[in-house]
Amino acid sequence: MQKGDHLFLVDGSAYIFRAYHALPPLTRKSDGLPIGAVSGFCNMLWKLVEESRETSVGVAPTHFAVIFDHSSTTFRNALYDQYKANRQAPPEDLVPQFAVIREAVRAFDLPCVEKQGFEADDLIATYTRLAVEAGGDVTIVSSDKDLMQLVGPGVILYDQMKDKRLGPQEVFEKFGVYPEKMIDLQALVGDSSDNVPGVPGIGPKTAADLLGAYGTLENLLENAGEIKQAKRRESILAHAEQARLSKRLVTLDQHTPLEVGLDDLFIHEPDGEKLVAFLKAMEFTSLTRRVTAKLGTDASAVEAAQVDVTAPARGPDLDPGGTPGGEKTGSHLAMTPAAHAAERLQAEAATPVDRSTYETVRDEARLEHWIARARETGVVAFDVETTSLDAMRADLVGLSLAVAPGEAAYVPIAHVGEGGGDLLSDEAAREGVGAQIPLGTVLDLLKPLLEDPAILKVAQNAKYDYLVMRRHGVETAPLDDTMLISYVLDASSSLEGHGMDELSERFLGHKPISFKELCGSGRTLKPIAAVAIERVSEYAAEDADVTLRLWRVLKPRLAAEGLAHVYERLERPLVPVLARMEERGIRTDRQILSRLSGRFAQKAAGLEADIHILAGEPFNVGSPKQLGEILFGKLGLPGGKKTKTGQWATDARLLEDLAAEGHDLPRRIVDWRQLTKLKGTYTDALPTYMDAEDRIHTSYSMASTTTGRLSSSEPNLQNIPVRTEEGRAIRTAFVAPAGHKLLSADYSQIELRLLAHMAEIPQLTEAFRQGIDIHAMTASEMFGVPVEGMPSDVRRRAKAINFGIVYGISAFGLAAQLSIPREEAGAYIKRYFERFPGIRDYMDRVKLFCRRTGHVETLFGRRAHYPDIGSSNPQVRAAVERAAINAPIQGSAADIIRRAMVRMEEALAAERLSARMLLQVHDELVFEVPDDEVEATIPVVRRVMERAADPVVELAVPLVVDARAAANWDEAH
Template sequence: MPSAPINEDSHLYLIDASAYIFRAFHALPPLSRASDGLPVGAVAGFCNMLWKLLEELKGDERPTHFACVFDKGSYTFRNDLYPDYKANRDEPPEDLRPQFPLVREASIAFACHALEMEGFEADDLIATYARQAEAKGARVTIVSSDKDLMQLVTDKITMLDTMKSKHLGIEAVYEKFGVGPEKVVDVQALAGDSTDNVPGAPGIGVKTAATLLGEYGTVEELLAHAEEIKQPKRRQTLIDFADQVRISKQLVKLDDNVPVETPLEDLAVCDPDPVTLIEFLEKMEFRTITRRVRETFEAEGVLEEPTQGEVGFDKENYVCVRDFKTLEDWIARAYDAGVIAVDTETDSLDCQLCNLVGISIAVAPNEACYIPLGHIDPDHTGGGDMFDADPPRQINKAEALKALKPLLEDKAILKVGQNIKYDYTVFARNGITLAPIDDTMLLSFALHAGMHGHGMDELSERYFHHTPIPFKEVAGTGQKQITFDRVPLDKATEYAAEDADVTLRLWQMFKPRLHKERVTTVYETLDRPLIPVLADMERHGIKVDRDFLSRLSSDFQQRMAGLEDAAYKAAGQEFNMGSPKQLGEILFGEMDLPGGKKTKSGQWSTDASQLEYLAAQGHELPQIILDWRTLSKLRSTYTEALQDAINPETKRVHTSYSMAGAQTGRLSSTDPNLQNIPIRTEEGRKIREAFIAEEGNVLISADYSQIELRLLAHIADIDALKNAFKDGLDIHAMTASEMFDTPIEGMDPMVRRKAKAINFGIIYGISAFGLANQLGIERGEASDYIKAYFEKFPGIRKYMDETKAFAKENLFVKTAFGRKLHLKEMGSKNGAQRAFAERQAINAPIQGSAADIIKRAMIAMPEALAKKKLDAKMLLQVHDELIFEVPESQAEDTIKLVQSVMQKAPLPALQLSVPLDVEAKAAKTWAEAH
């Protein structure tokens, strides 16, 4: 910032920022940032005040020097004089704490110096700069209404209360204290100040102090003549508390000779940088002031270009490409742009079966086109000249793809998409390998995981205040919904080109932020390179034995019928097994079982935890219902649904992996979900028997053993656990031995089970109630187990406390590889929400690190297999497990390679202090291989 001399023509403005933050916080209604719930009410008040002030002070009143002054910390030289100084002040409210650094950031964004010094209050710095400026003949305005600063008022130094738009001069001081500014310190020394715990003289208020000083002049003179005071009580008080009054004067008198670090001349006014200020206000999501600031800058001609979201969406510019010459022109424009957004339109959401209907491309905001390739109009009912009785005129699909293929595969042209894995697969099925690629969904996920969703519509509304055309608007809903190949080209162009336009703008906004948020490595090494790997896995699919599933489904149905008979007998009547309402009335209304509780709708709760509690008490019917529900879910979700999911072309099941579905970074499997098939039950294992290898091949299951416990041992630095893993011990038996003082040799399996439940439960922040339910024991006993666990492994408690404290201060935690997991509810006033966020804070770094490790293994795997000339195909990822299909003759070599790649996955980014153990086995079915 520039420097300017101080003289009689200068005008210095000093903002008491610390006092203003508190005032704004209590005076204004609560406000939270929509994206993550971060409290920003005081920041908003500060920004509005500052902008209003700067706008009002333009022209002749424009200050020459300007600064915002903050308190550096709570301890100052006054605490050395009087240890109880400000001792009765409460800690700042939880919602205010995270706003202090943001207000400092706001000051810098407004191009105002943010001044603070260790050991001094903001008032002392204000006093020092004010007196320095006054000595050089300059005018000074202190933006504050704090009475403590009134001692500084002179004919050159005034105060400004922005809340009341009121200037405070010498007359205002007389109104407040009954004395002039030169005697304010003496009045405060006598009257004291309960807010700052300044003792003063008990029983003497401001009015009495002013009267006494009017007679004696100063505190020193008053104390020297205290025995002359006529009123006995007042006289005795001044005699008894003379030293206290003297200390009080030292406390209230501002230090106007602080050795300030920034020279007064360096506080010269500087206009804020429009881009920096608008970026800050947009980050805070202050829409109103952002608009006002932008309009002002634009009117002054200092804002050259609005941001992407403010350009506006001019759909009139979108082009429908229906001839080869126009297509060639757009391809040329794409090469000139270097970065393009690409989106595909299809006639189905299943990227393994759908037909490519059209492609949209955006080369710049408002410069987008749609290339129809497969539109039809069998009913001859379409829209005007763009969609008449004949099939719509469009370029031949094969010729168009041939022309686009060099562009879409050119490594010099970056292709950007929203959830581009879908488009990658569609193009792959049409002979095009899309590369290189960026994904706005994953960019948002790397930046904002846990803050909000990452769908295009939500991102567009959140960052551009623009609602894209809903799909239902062009295709309809319900039974009247049409597939995209039947959408008229005018509507299709507007819809598809807009998607590409929005996607490109999101990329322009998010990509530069990776570096600022320090998540570039996460995106570039964990997320982006995984896209083609997952796409290939999804295309491979896995073979499922339809006949086996059919037989298993029939078996489940028969067993369900038997359970229904047993349930009717136990209840003494027939009822609908799938009706929570009927079941609740029987269990708690008629059978009068204990522990019943009603939901908000007034029905009895019959959720799994409630039934498990009753079953643990030995009640027959709840256990029958649990068994019936298990079979019912397995049948509907797997044995029936998997048969429907078999692809008619490949005869295999193709799941889809969501890369931004789980906050911790874990992949989630959908359509169908192959990650939640129970492994610990006989029925779940039977379902896995249906997953088989092709003739001549085998399936290999490679599974990280207890990876989350290993990461806990590493991250929390628990020597006992680390040594156990290094020595290859049974970690649950070791834990049980440590906790229950039991030899590992000949250990009771039940004791080991308890330790196992605690080991895994601790990672997920299990409560005594949860552990009690899991082990079927009393809550008190479960609480003792958890307490004993922390006593044996104090490092885990330390890790949990430190992690929660970090999350509370920063509203995020990080994995070992730097992935940020935002926890906006850490500052919630709702106890249940805050407790849930705390459990997430403990678990997320561990689960997220495990997820990142297996991602690194998956990314490295294809190249490693190709290098060894192994024909294995990676088919599935199920949390800590990878499934491969490989020729039987290559199984042994593949297992060795897979284990090696998985064990080395953290390197070189992370050197673990515990070994990673990978268990791998080959078999004809998934159940046998696991």
Template sequence: MNDEGFGKGSHLHLIDGSAFIFRAYHALPPLTRKSDGLPIGAVAGFSNMLWKYIEDARGADAPTHAAVIFDHSSKTFRNEIYADYKANRPEPPDELKPQFPLTREATRAFNVACIEIADFEADDIIATLACQARALGGRVTIISSDKDLMQLVGDGVEMLDPIKNQRIGRDEVFAKFGVYPERVVDVQALAGDSVDNVPGAPGIGIKTAAQLIGEYGDLDTLLARAGEIKQPKRRETLLNHADQIRVSRRLVQLDCQTPIDFALATLEVTDPDPATLMEFLNRMEFRTLTNRVAERFKAPPPEPVAPPPETASPAAPEFPPVNCADYVTIRDAATLAQWIAAITQKGAVAIDTETTSLDEMQADLVGISLCPDVGLAAYVPLAHVEGAADLFGGGQRAEGQIPMDQALAMLKPMLENPAVLKIVHNAKYDWKILARHGIRMDPVDDTMLMSYALNAALHNHGMDELADTYVGHRCQPIKELLGTGKNAITFAQVPIDAATRYAAEDAEITWRLWQHFRPQLPAAQVTTVYETLEKPMIEVLAGMEMAGIQIDADHLRRMSGAFAQKMAALEDEAHQLAGGKFNLGSPKQLGEILFGQMGLAGTKAGKSGALSTSADVLEDMAAEGHELPARILDWRAISKLKSTYTDALPTYVNPDTGRVHTSYSIAGASTGRLASTDPNLQNIPVRTEEGRRIREAFVAPEGKRLVSLDYSQIELRILAHIADIPALKQAFSDGIDIHAMTASQMFGVPVEGMDPMIRRQAKAINFGVIYGISGFGLARNLRIPRAEAQAFIDTYFQRFPEIRAYMDRTTREAKTYGYVRTLFNRRIHTPGISSSGPAAAGARRAAINAPIQGTAADIIRRAMIRMPAAIEGLPARMLLQVHDELVFEADEDAVAPLIAAAREVMANAAAPAVDLSVPLVVDAGSGATWAEAH
């Protein structure tokens, strides 16, 4: 990575953003925005802390570069190593959750780089940036008091505790841990961490751990010589828990190879743009800080935000406070009949199911809540038990409940009545629960999808967050009822009175959210998006998820065994190439071999010995012909496939169906792309031999075949249409190899007999342009000098000026309106588009890509929605959606008609709403396995 502009004399400040947020939240009293009641206390504290940091950071020792680092989500790669990692940590307070995205926006408004990466903790990002900066000769100050970061302290890296305003160097680390930074990980691995649920060695604390490491030198030596320890209890602890201790070390060891797609030079400190900063602060209604900024930059402060109107608009109805004391428990058939009659007459009801699990395919129904109006809600308990035993495990049924069969028989006509609208939050879950009981709930409105259609990319769409933000009510956390960890109970064990309060509250909040969102859909011009692209997906995806897909667990187990053998063989090869044994998973040991023993040039760090062995570094070395880095890359790839897929997939087989049932998120990505979880079947690699072998484990039952239909280059085709590029449109219409054509247009070479390398370069540019790739990014992809890569991009834009015009037009639209739209009018918000610094470039790339990727997502959604009717009557069903691909299961003699019908639907999915100027081409295949079909 080119870090020209960062080196000796540079001083990088890395701010632990999550620590700032929680400190701000707990230090200040609750604060809400007067105009709409949005909680903003943490944002206010965070903004004041950031402003103070910026003001205090001036002077002789001021940072030249800075970034605020955030945790992306609670789940990271460490949860794959140890499932219970951080399991004891409570959920963030409900009123804090909607403030998380606003703190990111605040960071960008202050013109400080805002960084977070999926699957990696903030500490790992900080570690990676610190190691990179130190390797380049710069100094690093980590602004945090987090003990986990102390392992990084050393030559060129120090910490600053912002609470105590105290510097933390090597001596301060020794005072805390009894060892210097390079041995902190060993001590933490032994002592464990109850906060993060790192197990460690039972009975060994920090003091004893430090004593042991001091005596034996390091953890590996200690474990190897544990049998020599005289104290019997300590000796047995180390011998019996050695593997657990090694796992703990992997958990506490920070990852210095976090994938970073930007150069340190882009983190250069610059003043915030006063107008951008004051606009954000004024919108948050932080008058005092707004005036301070105005005074600092000698700029006139903006006009204060107008107070809320005295009467509510139709799009934002005012509600009385939620009163859970008025909720009703329906314990007999006569009362239930009265409610059903009233609901049927009303024509609408909010409902919510309560179950024993989040897994819809295995959860047992416990009760149903109903709300036909504000302040009117009830709960129908069906399967609650007395005492600790679960009814479904033989517990004693609690008194005062209508028999489940009777209650569902009474509710079924109303739930299936097309004249009664059922309003649900995250309706796909409840639809599947009821479908397993023979009830096909229809019609349905989904408040989660309404929020998604209106506010994609602005915030999450969970009920608790929406209740906080739009209803001004804090919902009761489920953990208050169920508990956590080993002592957790199921909802069936919750006393009926307590269950009524919780369940009926959910139903009433859903009703209130529906009244809030429903009028906003036409005002925002997203009614058609919601009605045609969001809501119909509920039943389509529910059907796919319930169908599941069959896997060959034995094949996966054999692959796991083969992967283990291959990893062992690669490990042996690596040891031979290195001239001795070492831990392939240890970046430090690997770095010492590559840069120390082998003397390879590159990224040796300072005197501390911390060395960078990221995938990019190893790939560069492998490309230069060095065998050891190539073996390490192979070992890492196989290890990832083994742990993520071949070991894990068999654990997802449903014991009742014998199939794997993934779960799709409709309201995940802001662009409309679906995501799948538990398991994630959308990220199975396809370009490697090992990845294709994993797809061989997805099989068709006897007498059937798997069928795959996949859009060909759909995003490039959409770009050609949206940007109106005659050369690309003509090539697609003529069926010409688009990458060869691009190469011919750019480099003036004939298509016939073209050098494959030239075509590869054109392909990289074609796809890179969709994502707003920079010269730096293209240089990395093609492994060519940056200047040469930038010249390619410049030539590309000269040849296809329409693309530059599209990018400029889309960026202006995003800045003007705060969102862009797909061809089907999906609104995709673009927070951060008007900021400056590194964040602005990312926001701009996202805005440029959003209409393209979003339109592709809309097209495949339209195809999926039409598919059930198109293949009705065929012995076939749709099982999976993987980005631009649909996977079906069909009888052998139905493969041909299925392909014909499905291809017709997919090729014409844009019509009649959008008349594309390029054809949509669909590739198809079939086989006994997914690998054969694709």
């Protein structure tokens, strides 16, 4: 190597983990070999090599090498036996890809370098020193802060994922010190991922301030007694030798013995046939096309190579990087969010959002350019702009694409110009806004991209975008959803939400343009199609840009925090399933609803008359103020308390408690409220949701509950009461079309079964295994009553206790439910725990685990976060503890039905059955089935639902599904 030459050194270990976490799991079709990391690695490497030759990342390289860690101990372990002692094992599906990735490097005809006893960073440091001494320049392709100590004259770090170069000034802006002091800074801060101890209580900012004041670590340690802050001074004095040890651990060895000389790293054009043979063996069709087009190789004349996938699976350093910064994807594997999340996420989103870089695409050529860019990157974020929040009624106004941070575009399709209203067919109005590509042309061009399995699509609340595009004839896949990724990472009731604006401010420190800012609100609200395209372009392209940035920040955390399996098994595959269910809707009978509205109105009027008689005077029953005056001011009922406004409280809980104590007026008011609510919410409102075919399309939210349960809205079909006469009457309005039946399949006592399994209760477990009436068995255990001939009221009490225990019911609540004295209810609960002591042990274990970690887990690894578990307020703490105890049970039930839904369509198709899944209501699935397929469909549905936990969880109790088919929902349930 000589003066003017340029050496590229790729941190191969970081590449592996970035590649692994960048894409969803991928397997080779021919034999099921995991190849997701190999695919990402090859795409990144090809992009880097081609871009570097075209000098888009500086001077084209004359020398090039990919450096890997060797999975063995190094000289640092001799210095400190706890060095990297906390490293986790690599994911199982990544292990077989290590050897294949090294084969990939050789297929590119690039040097593949590693050395036993040394880390990749030491090899990079040594090659860097030799290149600089020879007069050359060096580009280190990595974002690892450990390598920043090498930055200097002629040496930069290049973060390919962000297209960002880090020289001395950028290092200073990031950490407050120049590269020559990075070693001292790291020695003070330490690194939890590498188990480098550092000095407790010293973070990056404090370390930078101290080095600014004292110059060097050694000078700081020698003069630590002068530090004014007592706590800081004492920590540094007490851990001076620990800091010196840390410095030796983080200092890279720039004199590592090399087996591959610097001059042997000379770069040359790859052997086209060799590379194509490897890519064909891996079944990388898209990349093969790009490579053959560039190299002029005839792919049809090349046989797929025989790649040895049984070679020793040496893995890279599992956690390169770490604090401070921890930018490498792999660094998250040993980092806890509680310790480093804010710092790490800020580092991942370093580049500020600049709306001036966005493009408005007005012709086919530019759209084709953006499509080509998406194919080059392999990942594209997209977002649709429409006329409605209802995906079933929304028309496309435009859509946006983002292929890299800051590289985004908006494609206007149906803008009508300011003052044009929402008339998308108003050609005169559309002419005034400039050129727009016709909808059909946009769809024709984008459909191959959005349906290409080799290109990952990313969206925020992807179900909406998927459904809108599906209605336009496009099946978008594969699809990642940043909202769901965030939800899996932290399903906490204390969070504001998982919307894009909230996530952007939380993780990127950026506040996007709001819809209100764009379109106004109230009287000033105007349709997005009537807003100036330039303004919409900023708004829409920013949405796609921010979504892509969020994906880059959040997706790696799934694997780092052990939650990738939750997202990949329970969330991601459910998106298209729910979208298709929403699209189908359920048929509803208008006449039945109309008759019910009349009936409910008459009954409510009768209740109102009774209420006036009991009150002794007429008043507005719907007025909380007047009601409070009657109950507590006039009649003097107990339990009255006033709100901050001075008005009597009349909430449902209070009225139900009074009713349970035998007061008739509160009971009538509770009945009146329930009836008028059913009338207003359902029988009056449901017809307004019907489409032209009398079908109602509810919308399911996947990220709105702490435990993983789905929620339904617009309209909410999950809250129709099933235990009341009126609620069941409403269900009769949901009907099957001619020649079909509605099939309802409902898990029987699933939460009790899961409690028996999770708490390991032998009596309950054996009863479920033998198919014994669990409530009768519980009554027999508690009250000493034989199962045969058991009075119904005794069984009812046991049933209330069984289900109440799952939800942490109190003696007060059980007393109200059973209409018995509180002391008697408390005795029942006490006796229950005495008969089934394992339940109390289980509850104590869950509370202890939650206090330690801040979360609880379902059987499938989903986490429900309860940060207030240690609240000093006893009432708050008790409520959180009850929720935390219930969450693993309710959450596991929710996970099981999600798994059943994901598997259901494929199982039905395999049996050539045309049943269509329409609704999910807690533990129940509702299908529309042709009359002549009912008998064949029921066993398939039962089988899928009852085996939904397999093979992830082996339950100690069987799951049982009750399934019936009828003309309407009530009869089928």
